[in-house]
Amino acid sequence: MSLVTSFDNQSAERFWPRPVSPKAAPPKSRRHRTLWISDIHLGSRGCKAEALCDFLRSNDCDLLYLVGDIVDGWQLSQRWYWPESHKAVIDEILRMSQSGTRVIFIPGNHDEVFRDYVGFCFAGVELADEAIHETADGRRLLVLHGDRFDGVVTNARWLARAGDWAHAWAVRANDLVAAARRGLGMPYWSLSRWLKDHVKDAVEFIGRFEDAVAEEAQRRGVDGVVCGHIHKAEIRQIGDIIYCNDGDWVESCTALTEDNAGYLAIVQWNSGSLEIPVRKAAFADAAE
Ligand SMILES: [Mn+2]
Numbered sequence: 028m029s030l031v032t033s034f035d036n037q038s039a040e041r042f043w044p045r046p047v048s049p050k051a052a053p054p055k056s057r058r059h060r061t062l063w064i065s066d067i068h069l070g071s072r073g074c075k076a077e078a079l080c081d082f083l084r085s086n087d088c089d090l091l092y093l094v095g096d097i098v099d100g101w102q103l104s105q106r107w108y109w110p111e112s113h114k115a116v117i118d119e120i121l122r123m124s125q126s127g128t129r130v131i132f133i134p135g136n137h138d139e140v141f142r143d144y145v146g147f148c149f150a151g152v153e154l155a156d157e158a159i160h161e162t163a164d165g166r167r168l169l170v171l172h173g174d175r176f177d178g179v180v181t182n183a184r185w186l187a188r189a190g191d192w193a194h195a196w197a198v199r200a201n202d203l204v205a206a207a208r209r210g211l212g213m214p215y216w217s218l219s220r221w222l223k224d225h226v227k228d229a230v231e232f233i234g235r236f237e238d239a240v241a242e243e244a245q246r247r248g249v250d251g252v253v254c255g256h257i258h259k260a261e262i263r264q265i266g267d268i269i270y271c272n273d274g275d276w277v278e279s280c281t282a283l284t285e286d287n288a289g290y291l292a293i294v295q296w297n298s299g300s301l302e303i304p305v306r307k308a309a310f311a312d313a314a315e
């Protein structure tokens with residue numbers, strides 16, 4: 028008994044110091060009921076960690092879903108890359124968890140090492156294979172990363188890996204093109220965005236992926252589904268299912284948000300301001 032009582036909170040903190048001091052947190056400017064983010068790829072060069080830090084510091088939520096590929100274990104296993112800004116993202120998520128945000132982490136294929144710990148809770152972060160989210164207006168959304176549909180879509184795991192490698196290079200090439208255009212005073216233009224929209228196979232892959240995910244949601248008897256994995260933010264009706272993809276933080280810097288009325292929207296973080304691009308769908312309207 029004495030052993031237990033002597034291990035109080037103070038000594039626990041000595042062994043596991045809090046990542047950041049609470050006084051450093053300024054008031055957040057926006058509140059959401061729920062936030063979904065995924066495909067951050069911490070540990071890879073393409074990761075837009077500064078933008079995400081900025082986003083998390085100015086956006087608050089009751090419930091935060093980390094929908095997979097938060098850490099890029101594939102990249103890290105080849106070459107260790109962990110700059111301060113990547114650590115800061117983890118710190119910010121832990122700070123949110125400590126200030127009352129419920130955090131649910133659904134590992135993806137790039138951070139599949141965490142799948143062994145599903146059902147556990149670390150530093151207030153709950154690990155799950157998938158989740159059922161109930162919106163403020165009572166609809167049920169299946170939340171999963173989405174890589175399990177690669178097989179259905181392509182039928183080959185090596186192809187997914189190859190695609191991943193090609194994507195990593197497209198993102199790098201994209202950064203180079205963007206820097207060159209900036210230097211020439213030209214507006215931002217995304218190469219990998221253009222590839223995704225114009226290369227026939229990519230368009231076909233995305234369509235088939237979205238259909239497969241929606242089909243699974245239909246089979247499970249839920250109203251909608253939230254996933255990540257393909258780095259393409261989306262919110263649209265597929266049959267009876269509302270399909271949401273929260274996008275990524277390698278390129279698009281997008282999140283899915285829910286407000287207190289159950290209204291769902293894709294938001295894009297653009298140099299410190301929150302933009303709501305083309306699609307903003309009232310869940311209730313869209314599902315009726
Ligand atoms: Mn993935």
